[in-house]
Amino acid sequence: MDPEWNDSQPIYRQIHDRVVAMILDGLLAEGDPLPSVRNVATDSRVNPLTVLKAYQQLEAEGLVDKRRGLGMFVKPDARVLLLTGERQRFLTEQWPQIHATILRLGLAGDLLGTAAPKRGEG
Secondary structure, three states: OOOOOOOOOOHHHHHHHHHHHHHHOOOOOOOOEOOOHHHHHHHHOOOHHHHHHHHHHHHHOOOEEEEOOOEEEEOOOHHHHHHHHHHHHHHHHHHHHHHHHHHHHOOOHHHOOOOOOOOOOO
């Protein structure tokens, strides 16, 4: 995990979000172990309790299972659960703004991605 942190949110939340991104991107698959708390803490130069808090949040969200003495593992369907939530969040939070911009700019839906600038525009 990248040890660069930003000040916009707590570090435990950034660790949480990085694990979520790893699951969504397929870097962590169903049944894969999460990197150990100790390793993440050392590599990221943060307190192990910070990493543990992030992992506990992932467990509370039903994305990982704790196996006593073995660590944390990605649960079956964690990616599907995340995709469902991310899609819903996109449709309710981001899409309305994107759609409004499309309409404001006069972009036709069938031209998106293939629209070339009109003469004199670019």
